Amino acid sequence: MKEQVVLYGGKLSLYSARVRSYLRHQRIPFTERAPGSERALKVIYPAIGRRIVPVVELADGTLLQDGARIIDHFEASGLGRFPVYPDDPALNVVARLFDLFGNEGLMRPAMHYRWNLPEQTPFVRHIFREALAMNKDDAGLDADFDKLSGFLRKWTAMIGANAENAAAIEAAYLDFLDRLNAHLAVMPYVLGARPTIADYALFGPLFAHLGRDRLPLALMQERAPFVFDWTERMNAFEDIEDAVSQAWGDGMVDLEKPPETLVSLLDYVAEEYAAEYAAHHAYCDQWLAKQPNEVIEGHRVIGMTQFELRGAAMPVPVKAYRHFLSQRLTDSFDQAPEGAQQVVRRLFDRTALSPFLDLRLPRRVGRRDHLETWEPIEAAAEQERA
Template identity: 40%
Template sequence: MTKFRFYGMPHSLYSGKARSYLIKQHVDFEELTAGHPRYGEKIMPAIHRWIIPVLETPDGEIVQDGTDIIDWFEKRGLARHSAYPESPRQRITSLIFEMFGGEGMVRPAMHYRWNFDETNLDFIEDQFGLFAMPSAPREKRLEIIRKSTGRMRAAAVMFGVVPETIPIIEEAYEELMGELNAHFSQTPYLLGGAPTIGDYGLIASLFAHLGRDPYPAQMMKRRAPALFRWTERMNAWGADMSEFLDYPEELLPGDEIPATLKTLLKRVASDYLPEIRAFTAFTNGWLAENPDLPANAPVGGEKLVRAIGKCSFEWRGKTFDVGVMPYRFYLLQRIQDAFNALADEDRKSVSALLEETGLSEIMTLRSNRRVGRKDNIEIWEG
């Protein structure tokens, strides 16, 4: 084996993050569906659950999780363009968008996939069946997939997508889409002429669900063409920014955070901080009720479930009930750890940006036990 093997699916939200990185870094890889026999023979015995994305290296090492896949290359100096900006404000900003893109945008992603059957359903059923069971006859694939879509729709409810909240979800996403479009009309990527970890976080929801499923993709093309071009750009081997004449393939100089990006940071504060706040309170209460969890205990228990319970929070005048997934603290800790590693003057500069955009609290919200990853699963650290 000379190539990397990447196990994912085009319609998988979390596959998009790692796939885009592999493409942009010019990694020699082949993509296999999780329906490939090798996944069951090689990957499942190693990671003990059905989950994507997964990377299998030429030496046989197995890495699960989009962030961990990216960091596997970064730590070995194999990145063509590092995902992590060196300048402090850009580094923290990109990490914030990694978390927001992958976790804070799941609600619109799930809503626009599962609540527009007239436009989406034929495409979704075909894609789920084709990539899960590529060798099965089409009619057999559809029969099996149609029996399992109820579970997938239930996942949308776990993220707070219910009839009472749908108008707010749509309102907020349309606002966000407009702000993203304004930003990508001015710059090819989040922070200039090269993608960062923030771009890779955002592409998760904005490609597989919102930029590929028929209904939201058409909406994005009509209302946010610059944003749609960015989703194409993030899946292109080259820079793919010819409409930006002579734009250099490098980040904005001087640790610049343009006004359009500050607007988006304010959006993270208004649309995602309430949920992080509720997650933190619930998790710390749950940990207080479970004081005897040993170090390195799996976050999801023996069944490796993602959620440890449900919490409620108020947003735009409505109550949202959502599953609490400690994996999000893994991403939140990355922001806080990067901030804590900065020199004093750099922390002051970042703090001023966070204060200006309403995100100061993101540095103080934390679980009383850190969430780590070991052997490709989330664990409670000691």
């Protein structure tokens, strides 16, 4: 019998969206409870140590926080129908690249379209009701929304999603949307016949913010209908055999002969995200050099750096979590057989993505008590040897 789980998430949350989609596709029974429910407020968040979603509560009371941790748990349990980390080691590296990009590289358009367009406010106010304390009256909910939305608007400005940069952010997003639409016109999922971690990572922002909020949803439906179809596939409980999936067949992408639409997407990641990634890495490297060689806790954001996006200066909050995801990418490459590494190298050299393989920090990010930590160099070396 499959494990009964409770997902504390929300339709408003891009990080919850990928976990919900994963559980649905893998046919893992679950109940979703609103992040403002009494149990979430009184039991779950105090146990986690912060108010954050998604959190999964297992039947025995174990709590799993963070989408990567949740998906890894169910992958290891054998409860799913098919692996989300591709068996092909080269394809797995590409999937991990999209995992990094989907979680971090689409944050600006996701926040811009939600928080910078006044026409969005009535719908956004409505969907945020589930995240607030559910025992309050309308006036109390409105007051809580004003407080929470104020914080999120500040974060939106902190990542450079402001009026001055709106044109650059929108142009970059529309470019990505066009490329992804062309790609999903020929295959049902990012890497072929089945969803992988690449799909779940991209789905978070492309559904919860950009494929559900009123204005970007209309934009997606008009400009990128194949992307919209993909969001419906990703949201479904059932398997969908539509014209695209039937034309593609049962296989996954062959990276020895990658489709040009996939190469175009990889080019985009290099063109629009590599500079941000390099700036983030350089700041981390300099910051870590000044820190004692011991476990470092309690630093979700360690500082700010910046990069240039289409002529606009973009500030970048430097977070341990981004390195947590990037080390999963480099680990998958390091653990791949030599032949698979050569396939990845050829593809990444062709698309100017090699920095994602070569930029390494001397310390690893771990997780303790549901929080990211910088591990000592000795521990990092031991994990590398393992």
